[in-house]
Amino acid sequence: RFSAVFIFSPKQAEVEETLKRIQTHKGVIGTIVVNAEGIPIRTTLDNSTTVQYAGLLHQLTMKARSTVRDLDPQNDLTFLRIRSKKHEIMVAPDKEYLLIVIQNPSE
Amino acid sequence: MSTTKAKLKKPTLKVTPSSRVMNVSTSGVLRVNHSSTYARSINASVSRKSFSLAADSKILDKSSVQTPKHTVQVFDENGKDVTPQPLYQPDPAAVMSKHSKIFASDTSGGTMSDFYSTAYQTTTNASFAGPFTRSVFGSSTVSRGSQSTMESMNEEIEDPSSKRDVSISLSDVQVRREEVKELIKEEMLDEVVDRYLIESETLWLLHMPAVSVSVDSEEAESVKERNNLYMELCKNRMGNDKYVERSMQTFNGAPKTKEVQCEAITMVDAATTATTWDMYDSFRSAGLGEAALSPDTDKASGPEIVSNHRLDPTRAPERTMSVISTTSIASASSSRIEMEPFVVPSEDEPDPELIMQSEKFQQDLFVMERVILENIYQPKLAAYRQLPTLEDPDIVPKVVPTVVSRREESSLDEESTLTPALERLWSFSCELTSGHNVSSMAWNKRNPDLLAVGYGQFDFKDQKSGLICCWSLKNPTWPERVFTCESGVTTLDFSASNASQLAVGMHDGSIATYNVESREKTPVIDSSDCAHKHTSPVWQVRWIDHERGASGEDKGETLISVSADGRISKWFLRKGLDCIGPVLPQSLKVVGNLSITLTSPCSQGPLYRITWSPFCSDVFLSCSSDWTIQLWRQDLFTPVLGFTSTQSAVYDVMWSPKWATVFGAVNEGRVEIWDLGASILDPTIVSLASPGVKLTSLLFATETDCILVGDSDGQVSVYQLKNLTVGEGTQVDALDDIIGSTLASQL
Numbered sequence: 001r002f003s004a005v006f007i008f009s010p011k012q013a014e015v016e017e018t019l020k021r022i023q024t025h026k027g028v029i030g031t032i033v034v035n036a037e038g039i040p041i042r043t044t045l046d047n048s049t050t051v052q053y054a055g056l057l058h059q060l061t062m063k064a065r066s067t068v069r070d071l072d073p074q075n076d077l078t079f080l081r082i083r084s085k086k087h088e089i090m091v092a093p094d095k096e097y098l099l100i101v102i103q104n105p106s107e
Numbered sequence: 108m109s110t111t112k113a114k115l116k117k118p119t120l121k122v123t124p125s126s127r128v129m130n131v132s133t134s135g136v137l138r139v140n141h142s143s144t145y146a147r148s149i150n151a152s153v154s155r156k157s158f159s160l161a162a163d164s165k166i167l168d169k170s171s172v173q174t175p176k177h178t179v180q181v182f183d184e185n186g187k188d189v190t191p192q193p194l195y196q197p198d199p200a201a202v203m204s205k206h207s208k209i210f211a212s213d214t215s216g217g218t219m220s221d222f223y224s225t226a227y228q229t230t231t232n233a234s235f236a237g238p239f240t241r242s243v244f245g246s247s248t249v250s251r252g253s254q255s256t257m258e259s260m261n262e263e264i265e266d267p268s269s270k271r272d273v274s275i276s277l278s279d280v281q282v283r284r285e286e287v288k289e290l291i292k293e294e295m296l297d298e299v300v301d302r303y304l305i306e307s308e309t310l311w312l313l314h315m316p317a318v319s320v321s322v323d324s325e326e327a328e329s330v331k332e333r334n335n336l337y338m339e340l341c342k343n344r345m346g347n348d349k350y351v352e353r354s355m356q357t358f359n360g361a362p363k364t365k366e367v368q369c370e371a372i373t374m375v376d377a378a379t380t381a382t383t384w385d386m387y388d389s390f391r392s393a394g395l396g397e398a399a400l401s402p403d404t405d406k407a408s409g410p411e412i413v414s415n416h417r418l419d420p421t422r423a424p425e426r427t428m429s430v431i432s433t434t435s436i437a438s439a440s441s442s443r444i445e446m447e448p449f450v451v452p453s454e455d456e457p458d459p460e461l462i463m464q465s466e467k468f469q470q471d472l473f474v475m476e477r478v479i480l481e482n483i484y485q486p487k488l489a490a491y492r493q494l495p496t497l498e499d500p501d502i503v504p505k506v507v508p509t510v511v512s513r514r515e516e517s518s519l520d521e522e523s524t525l526t527p528a529l530e531r532l533w534s535f536s537c538e539l540t541s542g543h544n545v546s547s548m549a550w551n552k553r554n555p556d557l558l559a560v561g562y563g564q565f566d567f568k569d570q571k572s573g574l575i576c577c578w579s580l581k582n583p584t585w586p587e588r589v590f591t592c593e594s595g596v597t598t599l600d601f602s603a604s605n606a607s608q609l610a611v612g613m614h615d616g617s618i619a620t621y622n623v624e625s626r627e628k629t630p631v632i633d634s635s636d637c638a639h640k641h642t643s644p645v646w647q648v649r650w651i652d653h654e655r656g657a658s659g660e661d662k663g664e665t666l667i668s669v670s671a672d673g674r675i676s677k678w679f680l681r682k683g684l685d686c687i688g689p690v691l692p693q694s695l696k697v698v699g700n701l702s703i704t705l706t707s708p709c710s711q712g713p714l715y716r717i718t719w720s721p722f723c724s725d726v727f728l729s730c731s732s733d734w735t736i737q738l739w740r741q742d743l744f745t746p747v748l749g750f751t752s753t754q755s756a757v758y759d760v761m762w763s764p765k766w767a768t769v770f771g772a773v774n775e776g777r778v779e780i781w782d783l784g785a786s787i788l789d790p791t792i793v794s795l796a797s798p799g800v801k802l803t804s805l806l807f808a809t810e811t812d813c814i815l816v817g818d819s820d821g822q823v824s825v826y827q828l829k830n831l832t833v834g835e836g837t838q839v840d841a842l843d844d845i846i847g848s849t850l851a852s853q854l
Contacts, residue, residue: 015472033463092471
């Protein structure tokens, strides 16, 4: 499994730290970073769950982005939050990756 | 159309006396004749009369549908006559001349009836029959048409609509005829009228050649002869050589089944959605003519192309760097390397790392963290901002017990909920700050959500390196900026004109300014090079706004510092910080401790803080380690009022920015909020600190009713003032009254 990390810039260290901090916040169930193909880069959940989340959210993000841009082509989707009964899924989409955090705010 | 066929057949119709149809028709005609005679004299609708005759036919029922008026008139809602006019207007003169034929001609009537019966048999769309009947036959045949339709209707029962239409047409025609007749009647009743009977041309509809010929006809002879010949032929047929029976047989080839099967034709569904943004993108990329932007609509390939292109030029140096780092394992500072050798980074492998390092990713992480925290801290932040807190609808199970307990509480402590109290909302702290003593706090002048906290020890012992943290309200768990300093920070102040400039005074006497906007960890300017820098702890730094530009000076802000070595210095921000020597504190509103100790030696022990009232310009408070807070007026050398509550040093005191009579103070173990309007002997609100922690600094929030309390453990707690009702009347007056009354009582 690919897990080699080369931290050759202070920015990288900061990024790792921020990720770690996010994971330790109250109520955060999991953090996933997947690339455009759906391959997980960083994840705190098991592989099957990660792949499932990534695939489904990728589609939803595409649809959401399509909606936003249909309404105004100069606009673009920056953040997507889905609040469900049990938890909240927050997605920061990008062309190259998807940053997904699942949080249970009521914990 | 059947009617057109009928038209063609018109000339071919031959009437022979032997035809059965004719017999019936003649009877029909006779019947009709009867009715027509009546029609002439009576103005009533002929159609109606005829229908009454044909009692046995079903047409009676159908006729009831017809409205019994001889003119069919249609009126619209305005009363205008919008009767549809018939397409064909028969020539009344022609009608008149021919109408007598109805009665006279038997055979001709028969032809018409023949025609009509067949026409009806073949007509499907009878609505055509109406106009057609009139137009087809012209004036000469209209009358006949009318009577024969009646007759055919009697005989054959066709669909009612056809009859109805035709009968309407019939009535129309009849009407016209009658109108014409009217004119005649009145004028020329007694005149002798000549009537001419002319036979019209014959219309052939059907020709059925007869099987028998009359003996009297001319052909009879030839026919007879032919018949005889034929009979002889038949007789001779038996043994005649001329007629030999032969049979033939055709070969029927054996049928053979052949099957053909082709390969399944694969169907591929191709679909594309032309979305608005797709077209916009294509248009833009086509317009710009950039090769980088891929114009194709396939989204899957799009990002790849873009990403490769984008990453290549910018990340190439880093990729080469990664190659270098693989070879020198020792140089990797804090990396987790797997056991497998990482020889050459393939095209894909660095990409995930590149993603992680991209600016956008960092930005997204930043936003994500804030979103998560917002979820966690939303009720607290809402309380801070004095917004109604929304209850999470999903937290159902917790509601029940709290409701019960709340009810109990509310019944018992009805009064306690109304007493002023401090409610703790949250605290700014992280592992970086734990153990550090909070020495000063300052709000940013432009962004009221930004807080700078300086950490440093007050006393000489246990001097750690100082720390400055810039906290944002949106993230109480991690500071936005962290600056480390060599010595403990004792004072902070944000500049008003340049909102990102933060001046810091330190325990070792040095002063530095930081630019909080950038991510640099080093100060912008330092006073370490200055020859005249302070040698003792700087107690206060302030940015002072010059309202009037003194000679040669720019209008703007200057930095003033007060230090324990007895000097008040004004600093110029040039290449380094440079200062002018002691500056008289007359124009300064906020003065360090030292100046006061010079003028009023009433308090023992060092003064920790002096703060002017934001409402009354000549009133200020001081707090010191001699357990007292003292209220001074500028012109008096003795304090007006003194407040003591506990036997512990008061570290910080601050006026409330909202109420003139309210101030807050922290001593070692408690936070006290005093309301001079309510009581000058006791604090209105007292909140105890957690055991083992000393409260060291206090700051009021400018926009809301909250206070920030810093303690010796590095935590800055945010409390909300609840139920603090301050007396009415203008604030300044209230304070003045109190001071005045106190002074009066003293005299």
